[in-house]
Amino acid sequence: MTNGHKKLKYQKIGDILIVKDELNETEIKELVKRTKCKTILKYETHITRDLRVPTTKTLYGTETETINKEHGCLFSIDASKIMWSMGNLEERKRIATKSNKEEIVVDMFAGIGYFTIPLAKYSAPKKIYALELNPNSYRHLCKNILLNKVENIVVPLNIDNRDFDETIKADRILMGYVVKTSEFLEKAFQILANNGTIHYHDTVPEKIMNTRPVEQLKSIGHKYGFELEEYEIIRIKKYSPGVSHIVVDAKFKKIDIG
Structure with a gap:
């Protein structure tokens, strides 16, 4: 939207607005009038850490918890403490129908259920183990499981995914994390079933986005006795200049490496 000569950009999560720029009193009033929002938060920085916690400043209102509806799913979220990316919208839709009732799924970075909830609702796999370290995200994950009535499918665990029970084998593993995802690949292969898929x-720098992720998957997979059978690379969005956020759908088969 525009206000005079200045274009006001915002992201709407439920009835909360997220902005990146400072707003004056007139701009705040205009946004509140147009969007009927209850709170406006300024994201000062996006901090990429193990817990994925944003830094925010409240410009209007006091309530930071809301319920966002997306793709027919409900998500309870505290926008001041938990990240939400509209840039992953199409990927959340895409992944929702990838599983089936025969599969065991492990979501290694479940958050509030970004991928877990739609997958449970639209694919109804046998079981989804949703692993989340952040206690705030975990609290909302548990709420969202109940909100979407998938408690018979989803098992939420407030743990570091590297501590997940290796005797449970996953037919499908979701690795919806960025920047340091490769550090968790060994754990993924430790819990992957004999014929399984890793998302x-x-x-990745765009110049090597078609090579580096595949090489990493092949190398670590081979260490644990897996062969990459087929894969597809999908570009989700631009992450920074010259760098893209991608996902590799990689199907593996257990082999005998002697």
């Missing part, structure tokens, strides 16, 4: 997210 591996990463942030």
Whole structure:
């Protein structure tokens, strides 16, 4: 939207607005009038850490918890403490129908259920283990499981995914994380079933985005006795100049490496 000569950009999560720029009193009033929002938060920085916590400043209102509806799913979220990316919208839709009732799925970075909830609702796999370290995200993950009535499918666990029970084998593994995702690949292969698929997210320089992620998957997979059978690389969005957020759908088969 525009206000005079200045274009006001915002992201709407439920009835909360997220902005990147400072707003004056007139701009705030205009946004509140147009969007009927209850709160406006300024994201000062996006901090990429293990817990993925944003830094925010409240410009209007006091309530930071809301319920966002997306792709027929409901998501309870505290926008001041938990990240939400509209740039991953199409990927969340795409992944929702990738599983089936025979599969065991592990979501290694479940968050509030970004991928887990739509996958449970539209694919109804046998079981989804949703792993989340951040206690705030985990609290909302549990809420969202109940909100979407998928408690018979989803098992939420407030743990570091590297501590997940290796005797449970996953037919499908979701790795919806960025920047440091490769650090968790060994754990993924430790829990992958003999014939399984990994959805591996990463942030990669565009010049090597068709080679580096695949090489990493092949190398670590081979260490654990897996052969890459087929794969597809999908560009999700631009992450920074010259760098893209991609996902590799990689299907593996267990082999005998002697």
